[in-house]
Amino acid sequence: MNSPDSPAVTASATKVRPLVWLAWLTILSCLAWFVITNVPRYLVVTPESYGGYFWPKVSWLLPHVASGLLAILIGPLQFWPRIRRDYLQFHRIAGRVYVVTALAGSVAAFGLASSVEAGDAAYAMGLSGLALAWIVTTTMAFVAIRRKILAQHKQWMIRSYVVAFAFVTFRLAEDLMSATNIMPGHERSSVLAWGCWAIPLLFTEVAIQASAVFKRRG
Secondary structure, X not given: OOOOOOHHHHHHHHHHHHHHHHHHHHHHHHHHHHHHHOHHHHHOOOHHHHHHHHHHHHHHHHHHHHHHXXXXXXXXXXXXXXHHHHOHHHHHHHHHHHXXXXXXXXXXXXXXXXXXXXXXXXXXXXXXXXXXXXXHHHXXXXXXXXXXXXXXXXXXXXXXXXXXOHHHHHHHHHHXXXXXXXXXXXXXXXXXXXXXXXXXXXXXXXXXXHHHHHOOOO
């Protein structure tokens, strides 16, 4: 078996590191795009800004968006090794804030789903599924760190953040599908209510488990 400091392990880590940086560059670029292009309209709490469909749901939508925005902004800081190493107290406080935002955002998502019209049942179920996935993954991460199981805590936090990032994934996919005329708007929203979190979560699980499944024996 290779030791953590063996040349094989070091070489493998060297190959993986650029991929991690590329992934984070992509995530932060998409996050910046989302904050610039989508968030401002929700910060202006008026019927004109929210529109006729969302304004009646503002009491649920506003806390949902606010909690989700705070979570996706805090998330990257939680994965930064230097912050975890040199600013542990900040990491812990930010982690608690993230947990609160996840719970608040999920409760608001359930409320938002309950206010959706009967004809949008598929969309409402997808939104409820997202809320449930966010609660479960965040709770597992919280329980893991309370039990000092660091590896599992990190893995569940990755899953939780992928679910939280559905705010960005939904809007990005919707804009791309709209620009290329893929599906009518009603069907598109219903599909993305599931796809914005379930598909990324599937690929995340494969990435998390791949090293254990495909590692060399010896």
